[in-house]
Amino acid sequence: MASTYRVLLFLLSIPLLSSFISPASSQHEHPLDPLTPAEFSLVRRAVMRSYGASSGNVTFQYVGLDEPDKPLVYSWVSNQADKIPPRRRASVVVRFHEETHELVVDLSSRQPSVVSKEVYHGHGFPLLTLEEQTAASDLPRTHDQFIRSIEKRGLDMSNVVCSDSSVGWYGEQRSRRVLKILAYYTNGTANFYMRPIEGIDIVVDLDLMKIVKYHDRFTTTVPMAEHTEYRLEKQHPPFGPPLKGAAVVQPHGPGFEIKGHIISWANWKFHLGFDVRVGPIVSLASIYDLEKSRYRQVLYRAYISEVFVPYMDPTEEWYYKTYFDSGEFGFGLSSVPLQPGADCPENAVFMDGFYAGQDGIPVKIPNVTCVFEKYAGNIMWRHTEVEIPDEPITEVRSDVSLVVRSVSTVGNYDYILDWEFKPSGAIKFEVGLIGLLEVKAVNYTHAVEIKEDEYGTMVGANTIATHHDHFLTYHLDLDVDGSPNSFVKTRLITKAVADNSVPRKSYWTVSSETARTESEAQLRLGLEPCNLIVVNPNKRTKVGNDVGYRLIPGPIASPLLFRDDYPQIRGAFTNNNLWVTPYNKSEKWAGGRYVDQSRGDDTLAVWTKRNRKIENEDIVLWYTLGFHHIPYQEDFPTMPTLSSGFELRPSNFFDRNLVLKTKSPEPVSPSCKH
């Protein structure tokens, strides 16, 4: 999944470091701000200096903010004027002479310096850089055996595109840092994914940067892939139905304000960051309480912690395809520049993102997130009342919400990631799967010829779209009205009616259980109806309910692989839809710190074996949503959006519905005049 030409592309747009002055990224104004381009450069200089003459062998695999301890952040936030901001530190992972090194760079001192440097001896490897993926994907082109394989198939090398795939871990005792290379045949189409060159197994050793295994096992027809080109300018008539255009017009301007990385809108205030590994990060989301005349904390830090995508074809050329899109490829590194007016509507405001390239030099992803007010024609609240004599009432408030959007494109798949904030206090998390399928070439041209399992759907001649899953694990560090929180599972229980004076036989009621330890909170959803609530047991509403926020799941999916199968050992953090852990700054990524070729010894499923106390503690929720994807022909040659999501909603957090005192958005004349 190399992104061959992006680095070049974005580097072109970066002149000198001193010119990095965009409103959202110029200077860090907040302890949770992502590293600025200037800071990336300082980090690079400090790291290079620490390696002295050998620094030419250093590759930067990860550079990100080493976030300050939570109490320091809260302390700074609560009284910015009086406080010195917490020290700025960067967390760095480099490869050096076939070793993984972990460094911390202090950026607060006048001379930024490496304050710690350790060699990592555990399993697994760091994030793949775009540069090394590109280099690996370029190797076959000049490899004799590959040249012969392409000739043997009667194909033209100039139309061959190579991409890379992580290899997973399947019980090997010793792991070299390797990738597999996949070959496709463009032949004029942009949609080369629909033209796989099947049967060749190519392994590249990244430390040696050479092909170390080559096996051309069999050939199949390369699919003609007719009608799979997706670029509009390459389409021929007839075109689909014409769609009338519209613009969302805000004559009084947008309702939100962005200051640095702090976004304020309606009753919400939050910090929007960006990290090369996880993509966008929402921090310190708090909501204004009109009655208490102050902001109240909801979420300390939330992001997509890991994305697990196992394919379900067990044949030799496919079995290993079990991707960890975040830990292997970087959900931030895979973020793409959003197209104004298309990826985000006309009323959107965009922010840039930065990361360190393999050489440590900052790279800009322009328009990596967008923020816009969504006027979808929904109703915030309404009621029609006709029962009061002579006083028919219709009361309607129309809805508006604030959306933060990013898109991560990991190879063929595009993930649309939306965070939607609502005036009611709800936050909706939505993920839309879109892009292109990963398909396998076969010799069949019609479904009737298929006599055994081909592990997917025939979507076109010679083309099988393979069954697969997507699991996204969200890290949700809720701090509901403060840090000490508890997780409460409210089950619905059917009871027999005890009172003989009524003829009814049954009803359901609730039974709430507070999870005392990690094991008590683990939950595979769908087995029984329940409500999932994070409460602050130290705060109560006026009538005495624990203040809380609940997680409302959307459609549910759970993994189907054997628990002891290698991919599932590595992806064991998806074994439950919900886990709760005590806050631990080092437990950021559900799949572990080093996910490429990981062995599952550093996942959420392992951390929680300690069965730590989580009652009235600073806790973190880990929620996994999933898709079992059986492809259909409509997913070919491009996929229509398949969405899932969940919601966080205030649940006895306020004394009453906020919306009561919230007016509809101010009326705007559709003639677009002030």
Added chain:
Amino acid sequence: MASTYRVLLFLLSIPLLSSFISPASSQHEHPLDPLTPAEFSLVRRAVMRSYGASSGNVTFQYVGLDEPDKPLVYSWVSNQADKIPPRRRASVVVRFHEETHELVVDLSSRQPSVVSKEVYHGHGFPLLTLEEQTAASDLPRTHDQFIRSIEKRGLDMSNVVCSDSSVGWYGEQRSRRVLKILAYYTNGTANFYMRPIEGIDIVVDLDLMKIVKYHDRFTTTVPMAEHTEYRLEKQHPPFGPPLKGAAVVQPHGPGFEIKGHIISWANWKFHLGFDVRVGPIVSLASIYDLEKSRYRQVLYRAYISEVFVPYMDPTEEWYYKTYFDSGEFGFGLSSVPLQPGADCPENAVFMDGFYAGQDGIPVKIPNVTCVFEKYAGNIMWRHTEVEIPDEPITEVRSDVSLVVRSVSTVGNYDYILDWEFKPSGAIKFEVGLIGLLEVKAVNYTHAVEIKEDEYGTMVGANTIATHHDHFLTYHLDLDVDGSPNSFVKTRLITKAVADNSVPRKSYWTVSSETARTESEAQLRLGLEPCNLIVVNPNKRTKVGNDVGYRLIPGPIASPLLFRDDYPQIRGAFTNNNLWVTPYNKSEKWAGGRYVDQSRGDDTLAVWTKRNRKIENEDIVLWYTLGFHHIPYQEDFPTMPTLSSGFELRPSNFFDRNLVLKTKSPEPVSPSCKH
């Protein structure tokens, strides 16, 4: 749930029958058009005439289109020019001398006439009219015992509002047609639901129209219900966050066309009707196939067939509250006029609905449905490609969909019902629950005082919001590329890897089963992952897949009452989330024809006991979505929207994704100039 003043209100807007000329309702142009006001009048005349001198005792409980047989409709649709339209007939239910009569009136002859008239001898009673609910709710006000009860509580009768409740069935051998009456205390607030006067049991016999049972069992404090008034003009500062306004501007006009009841938009065409019992009905939805150059059928007729709302308080004054909002109160009768710019955005077009009042005279519900294009800032399809040398590609199509909306307000609850048509061929069904909670008055003012189950959440002083469910059962008569269809359940099955040459241990694959009979199709969702597909086994895609549409469920809920409990016997159609029946014109309503005080002998659960063949037949899907509602304080005194839904999506219906050839909506300058 009487709507006391609506009838009067709407009648005022109806001058003479001849003036009923609105584009959508003037004359029937299509065999599935709902009855026009003129037709309602003809029906009334014919029915009254058939009762002669006694016609003064007739009350109209239901008047609707007696839809023509399906083959006649299809035949007319396929060749309108040559065909005489099928006969227009009305289906009528009246009460007459304590009997329920079923009539059919033929409207096609010069002199409309009753062509059949039968006395119904089964269990259950027809739809409640607004007029009889109002009359029943007015009775206590002049009832001596009630006057004394109000005095005893120190309340002022002029502030008392009465509403009615259906009574259900709890095993009685003989049923009179009765309602219970509930009392509330407005005392200046519109939100009287938050001020129930508890402890009084009042039963009204509708045929006698008098109070036949009165029991004042106990008194509780009437909640003060502070801060529960929801009208904006009665609110005091501070107000909630100000929301900036926006308008969706379509300088080139809307993209849809409404001719009579036929709506065309993008690649979709469908008929939008309205019925007093079920509300909006979408018929003959078909989608244009660009490659086949013709419309292909998807849906013959779809609507919400029944809505079951059991409350979970088993005490004497509450146990019977198990509402069937459609069969008892009429989801169409409960539909409310939509407010332009609030219930539906500025770019919406509205249609009116009509029904027969208790006296048979047509009543208009203005703006009963709205149709609008939704520009929510979503992405229809996108991909960023960086792997092709020198050819970075970003291809994005922005999304637009067509929404058909209505709102049914049944007493305290408002249901927002959206049908969303997409250019990709998907149809999304969404229901939003909103409005007000039904609460119980108690003497407690703080949760700490509660020592035993109060069957709900304390949402305010002296106020318990009672646990309850909402189940909505959709009637989905899919005709996928023609009427003979099969239902296929595709299960996901984990398999061990047989091939020892690969180290992977497991994968999942699919196993598709075609349901041969009704029992094989019944499904309670959530137990195992599966895809639910309606296929046309007689039609295949080019590569040989059965053409189909699949149902993608949203969040799932199933009933928790004992199966042999009376409400659940009546609501047994919710026992499965999915049922499939062979098409039968008489099986329209999942809860049976006569739901008020029904005994469960005419529900979907009973019909399907015949276990009819459904393979390669004209089949109907019945899908139930549900909510278990544990109230929270944020649901008080008004509810923020709680949504659920599902989607129908083409699944091997087309050879490939339609969106490929669909351009983004034409660009519009936000300056609002052409």
